[in-house]
Amino acid sequence: MIVLGIETTCDETAAAIVSRDADGRGQILSNVVLSQTDEHAAFGGVVPEIAARAHVEVLDLLIARALDEAQCDLSAVDGIAAAAGPGLIGGVIVGLTTAKALALVNRTPLIAVNHLEAHALTARLTDGVDFPYCLFLASGGHTQIVAVRGVGDYVLLGNTMDDAIGEAFDKTAKLLGLPYPGGPQVEQEAKRGDPNRFALPRPLHGRREPDFSLSGLKTALRVEAERIAPINDRDVADLCASFQQAIVDLIYDRLRMGLRVFAERYGVPNALVAAGGVAANQAVRGVLQRLATQAGIQLVVPPPALCTDNGAMIAWAGAERLAAGLTDQLDVAPRARWPLEQVAGSHVDVRTQG
Structure with a gap:
């Protein structure tokens, strides 16, 4: 065919x-x-x-x-x-x-x-992943946790209540004056920044429903940037690092809940699958691997x-x-x-x- x-x-x-x-x-x-x-x-x-x-x-x-x-x-x-x-x-x-x-x-x-x-x-x-598996879809327009049970058989376990993760990355980059597309730029800046300098929120942390919310995190970042304005290169790097660490912490907490809900409903998934442009972020990949290892399942991230x-x-x-x-x-x-x-x-x- x-x-x-x-x-x-x-x-x-x-x-x-x-x-x-x-x-x-x-x-x-x-x-x-x-x-x-x-x-x-x-x-x-x-x-x-x-x-x-x-x-x-x-x-x-x-x-x-x-x-x-x-x-x-x-x-x-x-x-x-x-x-x-x-x-x-x-x-x-x-x-x-x-x-x-x-x-x-x-x-x-x-x-x-x-x-x-x-x-x-x-x-x-x-x-060649077999059904069922747990999908974490994170892109500029979508942030979802989905039970993929068959062709045309998808159950939404978690969703974003406002911004998608990729959108939050892009808006952070724009706020800090970084070039478009913003996601890769924020990741590069984060590598040389201090992730502990700014105390940014982790919205919905600990909530049983595996949903996401990014608007509060984005607003908190803007408030911090305005508080220390005018910002220099070090400030930009530290803001990016703090933002990315908050995203990684959110993914760990929300997806951990999502995998728990999946297991309760359908048993242990055959794999944790990541898709969307956000999966290219190495810090995000690291936390996904940690989650898969803890759950005793394979992590699959396409090229x-x-x-x-x-x-x-x-x-x-x-x-x-x-x-x-x-x-x-x-x-x-x-x-x-x-x-x-x-x-x-x-x-x-x-x-x-x-």
């Missing part, structure tokens, strides 16, 4: 070709990603109109390149998958409309993929290129759904909001079906 995947939900335009064999093993044949970081850097964040226009300009070329690198003709593709949400609606429309046109012309099944489901299933492509938005994860989710007989009609609608737990599925482990 060969599937073309298209990703246009935010500021990466991506196309990929992925194969899935009868035993459920996957292989990436090509994975082409074009980032729009430079186009948005001057604004300190993603501008939806600029993102959508950039997708229109390059998507056809990226699809052609993905097919060429995979040495695959469009007529050999068994399914065409596109991220149908959640995301910036202009970009989602571009990718899904393109997929519909290709599916119609080539009489190929269309799979409308939930972007979060693609993140949730990537560990099965890279590491950085597959943690951030890419076409291979969309193609793989499409292949998983196609193997389970889950396809979509050409009138399927793009969605700006599409909670993962509302994704329809077969509620079975397709790995056992071939």
Whole structure:
């Protein structure tokens, strides 16, 4: 089975070709990603109109390149998958409309993929993880703890009440005058800072429900920065280090609760899986490994290129759904909001079906 995947939900335009064999093993044949970081850097964040226009300009070329690198003709593709949400609606429309046109012309099944489901299933492509497993999804737009029980069978255990972790990193960077994208910049500054200089809060610490809240932490950081203004390079490093340590402590406490809730409901998970751009942060990876070791389970973190938005994860989710007989009609609608737990599925482990 060969599937073309298209990703246009935010500021990466991506196309990929992925194969899935009868035993459920996957292989990436090509994975082409074009980032729009430079186009948005001057604004300190993603501008939806600029993102959508950039997708229109390059998507056809990226699809052609993905097919060429995979040495695959469009007529050999068994399914065409596109991220149908959640995301910036202009970009989602571009990718899904393109997929519909290709599916119609080539009489190929269309799979409308939930972007979060693609993140949730990537560990099965890279590491062959069996259901059920616990997913920690942390990105610029999402912070969730999810029980992944099967294709289309997701139970939300914990969510953020306000900001996502990646968003908090980016807003911290912007507040401190660091370049966009902010997450990697904060991590670099934190390496040379003192994490104990500023006493920042750990919201919801100790609460049984494994939810997150970042707005209070972000506000506390701003108050500290204003209190010592004007800030110098040492202040910036110490603020970043203190902020990152607060995030790490929050992840440890909230995810520890999430794993406990998972075990109570479904038994011990087969793995702790991390996805999203925040998983590239080495301090975050360290605390995830500590949690997995304490729980006696495997930590699975896909390679950085597959943690951030890419076409291979969309193609793989499409292949998983196609193997389970889950396809979509050409009138399927793009969605700006599409909670993962509302994704329809077969509620079975397709790995056992071939």
